[in-house]
Amino acid sequence: MRQTRPNLWKTYSVTMTAACVVIGGWCIVSRDLPVGPVALFCLLNPVAHVLPLRWRSATVTLGPGVELAVSWMSGPGAGMVVTAAGRVLANMMLRPLSRRGLAGVWGEAPRIAVAALAAGGAGCVYETLARLDILVPARAGLIPSGINGAAAFLSACVYAFLGMLLTVPGSHLRFGAGVLTLWRSECADLPVKFPVYVVAGLVLAWLYVTIHVGFSGIIAFALFLVLMIYSTRLFVRMSEVYRSTVENLVPAIEAKILGGPGHSRRVSDIAVAMGRKMALPCDEIRKLFFGAMLHDVGLAAIDERILNKKCALTESEYAIVMTHVMAGADIVSKSSFLNGCAETILHHHERYDGAGHPNGLAGSSIPLGARIVGIAEAYDAMTQFRPYGSRLQPEEALREIRAQAGCQFDPALVPVLEEVIHEMSRWGVGVFQRHYSLDIDC
Numbered sequence: 001m002r003q004t005r006p007n008l009w010k011t012y013s014v015t016m017t018a019a020c021v022v023i024g025g026w027c028i029v030s031r032d033l034p035v036g037p038v039a040l041f042c043l044l045n046p047v048a049h050v051l052p053l054r055w056r057s058a059t060v061t062l063g064p065g066v067e068l069a070v071s072w073m074s075g076p077g078a079g080m081v082v083t084a085a086g087r088v089l090a091n092m093m094l095r096p097l098s099r100r101g102l103a104g105v106w107g108e109a110p111r112i113a114v115a116a117l118a119a120g121g122a123g124c125v126y127e128t129l130a131r132l133d134i135l136v137p138a139r140a141g142l143i144p145s146g147i148n149g150a151a152a153f154l155s156a157c158v159y160a161f162l163g164m165l166l167t168v169p170g171s172h173l174r175f176g177a178g179v180l181t182l183w184r185s186e187c188a189d190l191p192v193k194f195p196v197y198v199v200a201g202l203v204l205a206w207l208y209v210t211i212h213v214g215f216s217g218i219i220a221f222a223l224f225l226v227l228m229i230y231s232t233r234l235f236v237r238m239s240e241v242y243r244s245t246v247e248n249l250v251p252a253i254e255a256k257i258l259g260g261p262g263h264s265r266r267v268s269d270i271a272v273a274m275g276r277k278m279a280l281p282c283d284e285i286r287k288l289f290f291g292a293m294l295h296d297v298g299l300a301a302i303d304e305r306i307l308n309k310k311c312a313l314t315e316s317e318y319a320i321v322m323t324h325v326m327a328g329a330d331i332v333s334k335s336s337f338l339n340g341c342a343e344t345i346l347h348h349h350e351r352y353d354g355a356g357h358p359n360g361l362a363g364s365s366i367p368l369g370a371r372i373v374g375i376a377e378a379y380d381a382m383t384q385f386r387p388y389g390s391r392l393q394p395e396e397a398l399r400e401i402r403a404q405a406g407c408q409f410d411p412a413l414v415p416v417l418e419e420v421i422h423e424m425s426r427w428g429v430g431v432f433q434r435h436y437s438l439d440i441d442c
């Protein structure tokens with residue numbers, strides 16, 4: 001069984017933070033830092049991070065675009081300072097210190113250091129290409145007269161790759177999840193996010209270099225902020241409306257289902273906590289929440305006499321009950337906001353060995369959200385209700401789940417579930433919910 005490695009995690013944290021401080025410090029003292037632009041972008045970066053652009057279920061922050069633009073325009077040292085300062089400020093704006101404590105701050109330090117190192121690496125690559133005069137024409141001073149698109153693209157590739165390369169080992173040591181799972185999760189959003197980062201960086205650099213942040217720049221910046229704030233507030237409001245609708249609707253559906261009320265909420269709490277432990281992006285956390293809350297919504301379409309039957313189901317009745325995954329996926333796919341979790345609902349009864357429903361998917365071809373909801377649902381069913389047997393104690397249920405690792409469940413998720421369940425037992429459900437599920441919009 002895979003375990004988290006706290007000592008190695010601490011070593012990793014100290015190494016990343018120290019590397020960031022030493023390399024960033026050397027970059028700063030070895031050349032003049034353009035104080036004005038750096039200060040301006042240090043203020044712009046946290047805003048870009050906390051006010052992401054959203055469209056349907058996709059969320060993209062423009063912060064990396066700001067960090068890349070600074071690395072291109074002002075060199076690696078400035079890129080590192082703006083990245084580190086921007087992310088520290090963004091973290092403080094999103095989650096005040098009082099809510100996280102020092103442990104929470106320390107837990108975020110390595111990710112910030114890794115991002116700063118990635119920005120520094122991107123700046124070095126851009127500068128090297130400039131010095132070699134291969135892709136970038138020679139330029140005077142720290143602010144170039146123009147940004148070369150090809151060099152910018154290559155340095156953005158380095159930024160993305162370096163960020164993932166350094167982040168994955170940390171998440172693995174901290175949460176114990178598999179390296180491949182983490183790597184896939186880091187790569188999953190790249191096709192959408194990477195082009196946005198590059199285009200945002202190029203537009204920002206072009207605006208800054210050509211307009212010199214005069215009156216027009218300030219107007220453009222103000223419009224940019226207004227659009228982001230409007231977009232964010234609209235989305236958060238919509239998310240809250242959907243959340244309260246789902247939270248009120250689900251108990252009404254559960255009332256007719258064997259297993260009783262609270263099942264979906266408990267599955268959702270566990271699934272969201274597992275997602276956070278695995279450092280999944282904000283979008284995935286939201287999809288997990290709604291996917292877990294609505295994973296059995298399709299049961300509403302099944303005959304109550306079958307659902308509440310006191311004796312074992314016949315083969316044909318079982319086949320009817322299992323159609324709830326298709327019915328549920330069909331229901332949410334009609335909503336542009338919820339359709340992102342249709343896959344989670346459709347595949348939450350697949351098995352890791354390929355013997356599940358409805359498509360017999362196996363291993364990593366089962367969507368990660370469905371694997372997480374599947375194992376969370378199984379744990380809740382074992383500990384809260386068993387149609388034809390007695391309830392299990394948490395440790396008994398975990399033992400049974402461990403025995404099914406690699407057969408019914410993804411073996412990489414078992415230690416994550418165990419960590420989550422132990423935390424829930426130690427903290428109590430109220431604290432556990434507040435810690436992990438209070439703010440599903442991250």
Ligand SMILES: [Fe+2]
Pocket residue numbers: 295296324348349
């Ligand atoms: Fe189900």
